[in-house]
């Protein structure tokens with residue numbers, strides 16, 4: 255691995271003499287492969303690209319109301335063990351196929367974790383969860399896993415947190431999120447304006463929904479900003495704008511916002527902003543107080559709203575093989591259990607997905623009846 259010290263000279267170690275006024279607080283720059291190199295090593299292939307393109311179109315149709323199915327983004331809070339994540343995907347894939355006429359199931363495959371203060375920032379940043387920060391290994395592990403999951407027939411959904419990391423993986427992603435801590439960030443809105451898939455903006459951590467509506471509005475516009483191209487060169491990026499952005503209600507410090515009044519209020523505001531008047535509801539995070547048992551109750555209540563015809567185009571569930579969460583420092587780690595927020599186990603998830611499928615079928619039948 256090449257380490258470049260902040261004074262600009264290549265060195266085998268990170269001990270650098272600070273001889274200038276710049277980079278005084280940078281320990282090292284470590285070179286990593288370019289996006290193009292990683293794409294060449296782990297290609298998407300034409301067959302997978304067709305699947306990603308089809309999935310993105312279907313998701314965009316659901317969000318715009320052209321497809322009556324319910325979008326379900328479900329999976330672990332974070333991926334720390336690609337083997338367990340693939341194991342999870344193998345269990346989810348048959349459910350996705352079984353319910354395909356009523357639900358569009360996307361696996362949540364989150365590699366980048368925004369932290370309230372500090373903490374493990376995800377598989378790409380520190381794949382060993384041991385503060386060795388082998389980002390090159392993390393990027394490779396992330397891309398390999400995404401390709402393996404696509405090969406099971408499942409679309410993947412990621413949060414985009416770093417402005418340059420999407421260049422490495424975004425070609426594989428069918429749906430993306432901008433998180434509550436970054437939804438107001440111009441950098442992330444610009445990023446979303448150039449991403450090729452539908453993007454959900456979470457409401458802010460204080461529960462404010464307008465920042466997410468503003469995020470979706472800003473991302474729909476064209477932007478010009480600083481970035482990095484596929485060959486790792488600094489570049490000015492000019493985007494077309496992303497018309498497939500939407501809002502995710504995740505609750506906030508003032509309480510949950512999955513109830514029908516909050517949903518109706520958000521839909522009204524979206525309509526005023528000229529956006530499709532539907533929301534995705536994140537049943538976890540501040541909607542459940544990060545309690546996986548409460549999350550199942552929230553999901554059941556949201557499913558009832560779906561049956562009643564509420565303007566809910568999608569739901570998000572945090573789910574893994576084993577219920578609850580463990581510390582990322584735990585050794586040995588429990589296989590298939592979250593190292594970030596608490597998740598529901600797979601049996602509970604299956605029950606809820608079956609329920610969402612029933613309630614989505616009820617809503618579809620109602621809409622078909624109304625169109626007659």
Ligand SMILES: O=C[C@H](O)[C@H](O)COP(=O)(O)O
Nearest residue numbers: 367368369370371373594595
């Ligand atoms: O989804 C995960 C967490 O809610 C988010 O990354 C913030 O986590 P933290 O408050 O534990 O840092």
Ligand SMILES: C=C(OP(=O)(O)O)C(=O)O
Nearest residue numbers: 368433434435456504539
């Ligand atoms: C960090 C997440 O959510 P939020 O941005 O809503 O806190 C997440 O979905 O993993």
